Every structure is written in structure tokens, then in C-alpha cells.
Amino acid sequence: MFAIQTNPQPMSLAAAKAVGIDVGYGFVKAVSPVARVSFPSVVAPYIEDPLSGLFYDGTGHRVRVRKANGEVEEKLVGEAALRSLAATATLSREKPASLHDLMLLAAAYLAGAGDKGPFPKQVDLAVGLPLAYFRAQKDALKKRLEGLAAWVSVDGGEERYISFGKVLVFPQGAGVVLAGDVVLPGNGYLGVVDVGTYTIDYLLFEDRGDGVPRPLPEACGSLEAGVNLLHRALAAEFQRQTGAPLAPSMYQEVVEDALAGRPIHYAGKDIHLEEKLLKARRDVAQAIAQGVLAAWSSRASFVAMTLLAGGGACLFGEELLRSLPGARVAKEPLFANAMGYLKMVCNND
Incomplete structure (x- = not known):
């Protein structure tokens, strides 16, 4: 309409x-x-x-x-x-x-x-x-x-x-903490995972009980992964079913259609990507979680809370909530960084 x-x-x-x-x-x-x-x-x-x-x-x-x-x-x-x-x-x-x-x-x-x-x-x-x-x-x-x-x-x-x-x-990723809406663990570790389109930023902070988050530099970094891996999986499945490539400008539209269970109309056929979306979402979320946990190494088990931010936090949130310690989605995850800035x-x- x-x-x-x-x-x-x-x-x-x-x-x-x-x-x-x-x-x-x-x-x-x-x-x-x-x-x-x-x-x-x-x-x-x-x-x-x-x-x-x-x-x-x-x-x-x-x-x-x-x-x-x-x-x-x-x-x-x-x-x-x-x-x-x-x-x-x-x-x-x-x-x-x-x-x-x-x-x-x-x-x-x-x-x-x-x-x-x-x-x-x-x-x-x-x-x-x-x-x-x-x-x-x-x-x-x-x-x-x-x-x-x-x-x-x-x-x-x-x-x-x-x-x-x-x-x-x-x-x-630091903007999520800078926004000041985070309740620190009191005496422990706070993780932040900012899930973007092409990068995953992860940070680990220590709170010694004084309310001041102190970053652990060796446990902060980026992974070159994100929502784009989901886009690539759907594009590959689209090409497998149709024999034609999917234009990058259509990636987001295809994700939204698959999430809503709507078929994609192409060359007189209905192309269904819902099942591929569910599998790719699980696979990408698992790759993100494993990459972050590996970077946090021995401290991962001591993390009291992991804040998920970025647009990908909504897309992968359900899977990441099960995979990362004390995970919860930040308030207004899409705007969390900008609010902190x-x-x-x-x-x-």
C-alpha cells in the first residue's frame, strides 16, 4: 500500500x-x-x-x-x-x-x-x-x-x-557502556557484543565493586563477521534455486521476506528461503558466540552479564542469549552506540 x-x-x-x-x-x-x-x-x-x-x-x-x-x-x-x-x-x-x-x-x-x-x-x-x-x-x-x-x-x-x-x-561497542544505562555486576566482568553487518565488536570490562568499568585490552577486538554471513548464505541458496545471482542491494529485502515467511517471486516461480534463513541464523550465531568466547578465553566463565547491541542483536538475539554468559539485549540495541556517543x-x- x-x-x-x-x-x-x-x-x-x-x-x-x-x-x-x-x-x-x-x-x-x-x-x-x-x-x-x-x-x-x-x-x-x-x-x-x-x-x-x-x-x-x-x-x-x-x-x-x-x-x-x-x-x-x-x-x-x-x-x-x-x-x-x-x-x-x-x-x-x-x-x-x-x-x-x-x-x-x-x-x-x-x-x-x-x-x-x-x-x-x-x-x-x-x-x-x-x-x-x-x-x-x-x-x-x-x-x-x-x-x-x-x-x-x-x-x-x-x-x-x-x-x-x-x-x-x-x-x-564502547557506546553501549558509555550510555550509562548499564547496571554493573558489582564485582565481576561485563561483556559487550555489538553485532553489525560486517563486524562484530566485543569488549570485556572488569568491575572491582567501585562502579567503574575497566576494559581488558586483550579481551577486546573485532571479528570480521556479522549479518553479511547471513546475507551470503541466503544469496547462495537463491542462486542454487534459480541459477541467478542476487543483487546485494536486495539482501535486506530478502531477509525481511524470509523472516515474514513470504516467498520471493522470480521468473514466474515462488522461491522460499525460510528454512535456509533459520539454519543460517543458527550457524552464524554459533560462529559469533564461539569467536567471542575464544577471545575472552579463561575469563568467559566469570562474565556476569553480556550486553548485546547493534542491529544484529535483534536478528541473532534468541540464539546468542543461549550461547553467551548472562546475555541480554541492550535497551534500544540499534541506537545504543549512538546514544552513548x-x-x-x-x-x-
């Missing part, structure tokens, strides 16, 4: 003075004092809708970025980009700056950042990086974002100038 709209406009928001943004491989998440936003990490060229928005369903966004040198870029991001035949997502360890920064500016705008002027105020920003890449990329990312500035408009809304004053970069940038004045 499509909502018939004409010239849809974004919601008007009060200006946000700070924003925490988690630019993941699967989804971009942003949290500010006035809004929270999420959309798939996909970008596509903007092409004028020949139907003039008659069947616009309100999903996805058209982003217009005007830089100081006069260069103008107009793209689709999120669900709108997923529907494009030219959709682009990044699989590389270091996200291309052009894609990363466009999605970040769009998320910041939608979360209320930016000012019309005449003397635009800067916004404080906190972001994260996977633990495996944090040490190598954090300084370069911080410097680049400190220099990022542009006039931004989303979905035809007012043009706002967005630039960043204070920029903080945190290791991914925002809290830290607001408290760092």
Missing part, C-alpha cells in the same frame, strides 16, 4: 547542538536531544521521479549538499537508494569518504543539526569506528570531520549549514 503524497516535507525540528552518529555498514543511526534517525547505508544517484511523487511512500531521502566551492551534489540515501538500480553500499574496511560523509551529513540534518544563519553555529559530533580499525583510522577521521562543512537540504526542506566544532571518535560529547564540555 502506497501513501499518495505531493511534495513531502521533512519534519521541522529545533536545532540540535550535538549529535551522536553511528555510520554502520548496514545502517546509519543518529541521536540528538531532539530526534533519532536510522536508514540503510546505501547511496544512489538522484533521478527525477517521472510520476512526480504520486506513489511516494515516505521512505528514504533525497539529499542535496552544496559545498563552499559551489559544487552541488544530489543523491538518494536509505530506502530510496535501495530501490535504485544504481544503489551503492560499501564493503571496504575504510568507507569511502564521499559516501561516509554524505550519509553522515544527511543523518545530522534529519536529527536536527544545522543552522540557517546568518552566522551558523557549529554542532558537536561524536562518531565511532570498529575496534579493529579504531587505532589506524581515528585520527584521520577526526581531522576530516573537523573540516567537513556544507549547506544541506533533505527532501526539499530548508537549506541548513552544517559544520562541526568538537569532534570525538570512540571505539564501536551523544552522552559523551554532551558531557565533554
Whole structure:
């Protein structure tokens, strides 16, 4: 069912003075004092809708970025980009700056950042990086974002100038603890497992009874695994049944169909992937759990609680709850990191 709209406009928001943004491989998440936003990490060229928005369903966004040198870029991001035949997502360890920064500016705008002027105020920003890449990329990312500035408009809304004053970069997964909503074990170990699309970040903290979580560096790291392994299993099964490859831009759609028990219509046939989804979900969750437990080594049996965060926490939650010690899903797992980043940038004045 499509909502018939004409010239849809974004919601008007009060200006946000700070924003925490988690630019993941699967989804971009942003949290500010006035809004929270999420959309798939996909970008596509903007092409004028020949139907003039008659069947616009309100999903996805058209982003217009005007830089100081006069260069103008107009793209689709999120669900709108997923529907494009030219959709682009990044699989590389270091996200291309052009894609990363466009999605970040769009998320910041939608979360209320930016000012019309005449003397635009800067916004404080906190972001994260996977633990495996944090040490190598954090300084370069911080410097680049400190220099990022542009006039931004989303979905035809007012043009706002967005630039960043204070920029903080945190290791991914740490935001779950930084958010401050965690009840520490009192005298024991707290684990965090952040399940993303292409990386699993795991952390282990010791609480000596004083309420201060102390990370164990040798028990913190990343696994190059995640929801993408589930995508690959379903794509392989789709190709086995049809003889045709499945476009990466359709992975999320296929997962959602399989979860809902809906067949995929292809070449006049109904392709069922529900059974493969269930098996792949168990297999991937077991691989994640075994990788984390191996990294925690002899301390694993002493972990009092393991917090599960990230979009994959919902997808694999049932299996991981049985496999990891004291496991429970964090409050609002999709936004947990971004919420922590925002809290830290607001408290760092």
C-alpha cells in the first residue's frame, strides 16, 4: 500500500547542538536531544521521479549538499537508494569518504543539526569506528570531520549549514557502556557484543565493586563477521534455486521476506528461503558466540552479564542469549552506540 503524497516535507525540528552518529555498514543511526534517525547505508544517484511523487511512500531521502566551492551534489540515501538500480553500499574496511560523509551529513540534518544563519553555529559530533580499525583510522577521521562543512537540504526542506566544532571518535561497542544505562555486576566482568553487518565488536570490562568499568585490552577486538554471513548464505541458496545471482542491494529485502515467511517471486516461480534463513541464523550465531568466547578465553566463565547491541542483536538475539554468559539485549540495541556517543560529547564540555 502506497501513501499518495505531493511534495513531502521533512519534519521541522529545533536545532540540535550535538549529535551522536553511528555510520554502520548496514545502517546509519543518529541521536540528538531532539530526534533519532536510522536508514540503510546505501547511496544512489538522484533521478527525477517521472510520476512526480504520486506513489511516494515516505521512505528514504533525497539529499542535496552544496559545498563552499559551489559544487552541488544530489543523491538518494536509505530506502530510496535501495530501490535504485544504481544503489551503492560499501564493503571496504575504510568507507569511502564521499559516501561516509554524505550519509553522515544527511543523518545530522534529519536529527536536527544545522543552522540557517546568518552566522551558523557549529554542532558537536561524536562518531565511532570498529575496534579493529579504531587505532589506524581515528585520527584521520577526526581531522576530516573537523573540516567537513556544507549547506544541506533533505527532501526539499530548508537549506541548513552544517559544520562541526568538537569532534570525538570512540571505539564501536564502547557506546553501549558509555550510555550509562548499564547496571554493573558489582564485582565481576561485563561483556559487550555489538553485532553489525560486517563486524562484530566485543569488549570485556572488569568491575572491582567501585562502579567503574575497566576494559581488558586483550579481551577486546573485532571479528570480521556479522549479518553479511547471513546475507551470503541466503544469496547462495537463491542462486542454487534459480541459477541467478542476487543483487546485494536486495539482501535486506530478502531477509525481511524470509523472516515474514513470504516467498520471493522470480521468473514466474515462488522461491522460499525460510528454512535456509533459520539454519543460517543458527550457524552464524554459533560462529559469533564461539569467536567471542575464544577471545575472552579463561575469563568467559566469570562474565556476569553480556550486553548485546547493534542491529544484529535483534536478528541473532534468541540464539546468542543461549550461547553467551548472562546475555541480554541492550535497551534500544540499534541506537545504543549512538546514544552513548551523544552522552559523551554532551558531557565533554
